[in-house]
Amino acid sequence: MNADLGSPRELTGLQRRRALYQPDLPPCLEGTRVRVELGDPTTTIDPKCADIVAQAFPHTFGQKLVHFLESNTMVSDTQVIEEHPPIRVGVLFSGRQSPGGHNVIWGTYDAMKAQNPHNVLLGFVGGTEGLFAKKTLEITDDVLSSYKNQGGFDLLGRTVDQIRTTEQVNAAMSTCCDLSLDGLIIIGGVTSNSDAAQLAETFAKHNCKTKVTGVPVTLSGDLKNQFVETTVGFDTVCKVNSQLISNVCLDAVSAGKYYYFVRLMGGKASHVAFECALQSHPNMVILGEEVALSKLTLMEITNKICEGVEARAAQGKYHGVLLIPEGLIESIPEMYALIQEINNLHSNNIPEDEIPSQLSPWAAALFKFLPPFIRRELVLHQESDNSAQLSQIDTEQLLAHLVEAEMNKRTKEGNYKGRKFSSVCHFFGSQARGSLPSNFDCNYAYVLGHICVQLVATGLNGYMATVTNLKDSTNKWRCAAVPLTAMMSVRRHLRGPGAVPIGRPVIHPSPIDLKAESYAVLREKASSFLLDDFYRTPGGIQFEGPGADTKPITLTIEGHDYLGDIEILQDYLEKVRTILKPGCSREILKAAISSMASVNDVLKVMSAPLNAELPLYHFN
Numbered sequence: 129m130n131a132d133l134g135s136p137r138e139l140t141g142l143q144r145r146r147a148l149y150q151p152d153l154p155p156c157l158e159g160t161r162v163r164v165e166l167g168d169p170t171t172t173i174d175p176k177c178a179d180i181v182a183q184a185f186p187h188t189f190g191q192k193l194v195h196f197l198e199s200n201t202m203v204s205d206t207q208v209i210e211e212h213p214p215i216r217v218g219v220l221f222s223g224r225q226s227p228g229g230h231n232v233i234w235g236t237y238d239a240m241k242a243q244n245p246h247n248v249l250l251g252f253v254g255g256t257e258g259l260f261a262k263k264t265l266e267i268t269d270d271v272l273s274s275y276k277n278q279g280g281f282d283l284l285g286r287t288v289d290q291i292r293t294t295e296q297v298n299a300a301m302s303t304c305c306d307l308s309l310d311g312l313i314i315i316g317g318v319t320s321n322s323d324a325a326q327l328a329e330t331f332a333k334h335n336c337k338t339k340v341t342g343v344p345v346t347l348s349g350d351l352k353n354q355f356v357e358t359t360v361g362f363d364t365v366c367k368v369n370s371q372l373i374s375n376v377c378l379d380a381v382s383a384g385k386y387y388y389f390v391r392l393m394g395g396k397a398s399h400v401a402f403e404c405a406l407q408s409h410p411n412m413v414i415l416g417e418e419v420a421l422s423k424l425t426l427m428e429i430t431n432k433i434c435e436g437v438e439a440r441a442a443q444g445k446y447h448g449v450l451l452i453p454e455g456l457i458e459s460i461p462e463m464y465a466l467i468q469e470i471n472n473l474h475s476n477n478i479p480e481d482e483i484p485s486q487l488s489p490w491a492a493a494l495f496k497f498l499p500p501f502i503r504r505e506l507v508l509h510q511e512s513d514n515s516a517q518l519s520q521i522d523t524e525q526l527l528a529h530l531v532e533a534e535m536n537k538r539t540k541e542g543n544y545k546g547r548k549f550s551s552v553c554h555f556f557g558s559q560a561r562g563s564l565p566s567n568f569d570c571n572y573a574y575v576l577g578h579i580c581v582q583l584v585a586t587g588l589n590g591y592m593a594t595v596t597n598l599k600d601s602t603n604k605w606r607c608a609a610v611p612l613t614a615m616m617s618v619r620r621h622l623r624g625p626g627a628v629p630i631g632r633p634v635i636h637p638s639p640i641d642l643k644a645e646s647y648a649v650l651r652e653k654a655s656s657f658l659l660d661d662f663y664r665t666p667g668g669i670q671f672e673g674p675g676a677d678t679k680p681i682t683l684t685i686e687g688h689d690y691l692g693d694i695e696i697l698q699d700y701l702e703k704v705r706t707i708l709k710p711g712c713s714r715e716i717l718k719a720a721i722s723s724m725a726s727v728n729d730v731l732k733v734m735s736a737p738l739n740a741e742l743p744l745y746h747f748n
């Protein structure tokens with residue numbers, strides 16, 4: 129454990145300014161009187177698994193939804209919390225670093241002190257290991273001062289995202305009992321929140337008074353369902369990565385000689401890569417969900433990229449930018465099967481170096497075909513959820529390697545006559561995780577911290593703090609809490625009516641919805657992105673000033689706002705058309721011509737019918 133955790137940091141000018149930013153609270157959480165409304169009892173998001181989840185969580189399954197309302201909203205079945213006897217709460221970072229995490233602690237602290245100055249908030253130093261070892265740091269104004277609105281998780285640090293074995297659960301319970309905690313707040317993604325549900329159930333079973341609350345914090349954005357719109361950190365990470373990608377795009381087009389293969393952190397699902405593609409318009413993005421759906425093999429993906437390279441070469445372009453989600457590797461059918469075999473061998477405690485010799489013949493053949501660096505990475509020890517360590521597998525290098533080999537082959541066979549293919553690989557992961565969080569993430573995390581305190585004060589156990597209507601301004605956000613069991617399901621291994629649920633109930637990462645409108649937009653623009661170098665420069669995160677709120681939240685959350693972008697352009701085009709009436713004056717024409725760069729941009733995003741209409745205007 130790092131000895132520097134929690135010590136005051138020396139802040140730069142920008143950090144100091146950020147530390148002064150005061151996150152907004154929605155009206156329902158302002159003041160000390162909060163109205164709590166109990167809604168409908170819940171089952172699970174997958175009704176077919178309800179019985180299994182109910183059996184596994186007899187004490188916490190089926191609890192009611194909770195809504196927090198402005199204190200003057202009158203509805204039946206509500207409770208107003210006015211009296212606040214002192215409480216003690218523990219908090220820990222369980223999941224991976226994600227920008228905004230510190231503000232959950234700050235929000236929790238402020239809400240606790242507003243309720244009763246004698247309340248005590250204890251942070252577990254070193255995450256789960258700190259929880260098991262009872263290693264705490266009391267959160268105070270002083271401790272918090274240099275961590276407000278700051279990136280990283282270094283106020284408390286983190287270790288393993290796992291509270292699962294009987295030993296771990298018992299250690300957590302004895303810590304909570306010994307410290308006499310009324311509440312335990314677990315900050316993390318799907319794995320941490322699944323563990324939080326299990327802990328809540330165990331605590332309830334053993335009459336432990338500590339109420340467990342989960343908070344959706346993960347850069348991956350995959351803890352997403354009918355109750356949770358997005359996770360803390362996703363907005364920032366997508367904005368930072370999009371800026372980096374757009375810089376790479378401009379670099380690529382400037383020199384015209386490299387293909388950049390950029391892998392993006394984000395777990396099994398491709399939300400980060402998808403959002404970044406919408407923001408920065410690279411030439412290609414290969415989403416794991418598409419690959420899984422079409423069952424594309426490694427060679428089919430390679431050929432698809434090669435076709436893109438050839439099509440661009442036909443236009444004299446020898447550069448490009450490709451986005452690759454880190455989870456792609458597991459979406460390729462034959463790679464998935466190989467990784468499953470490796471995982472099974474790990475689960476049977478076979479040492480890394482013996483794994484290759486224990487593979488089935490077909491898996492061994494595939495393994496042998498892969499370059500040595502990928503082989504080494506594939507056999508690394510597993511993540512806490514028994515899956516491969518995606519961040520350690522250089523899928524971008526594997527693809528660059530296969531594409532280069534295929535392009536050389538095509539050249540040799542005389543099928544490709546363009547310049548030699550050249551690639552540069554990047555992995556964008558931690559660069560964005562440590563970023564100063566966006567205003568959105570600062571506000572979202574701070575509000576979630578407040579909700580956690582209301583849950584503990586109301587005595588609710590096994591809930592996740594949630595906020596919906598996030599695309600609106602903070603004063604319209606709807607604050608709620610959802611039983612963790614309501615988000616659980618059990619994986620089925622067979623499709624169709626014969627499907628049998630296998631495994632234990634957990635909260636699963638949600639894949640990209642390939643039926644969503646934002647996905648349709650991306651597909652519609654795919655050939656233009658591939659050939660036209662229609663790169664977009666979103667720029668760095670703007671914290672203040674005129675640029676700060678132009679795009680307050682990620683495009684995929686807003687759903688239609690990418691279309692909104694197009695609407696703005698359409699509107700602009702209409703204006704240009706109105707000015708450019710046939711026979712218009714020279715001055716007006718000159719003014720319009722000076723906007724031509726933008727008109728060209730417009731042309732690139734416009735759909736075909738509008739494109740077709742434009743030549744009616746003769747600018748020369």
Ligand SMILES: O=P(O)(O)OC[C@H]1O[C@](O)(CO)[C@@H](O)[C@@H]1O
Pocket residue numbers: 224317346347348393394395396454517518519520
């Ligand atoms: O830095 P680490 O510990 O390798 O974690 C990386 C992993 O954590 C995540 O950010 C979140 O689970 C994944 O996207 C990624 O594979």
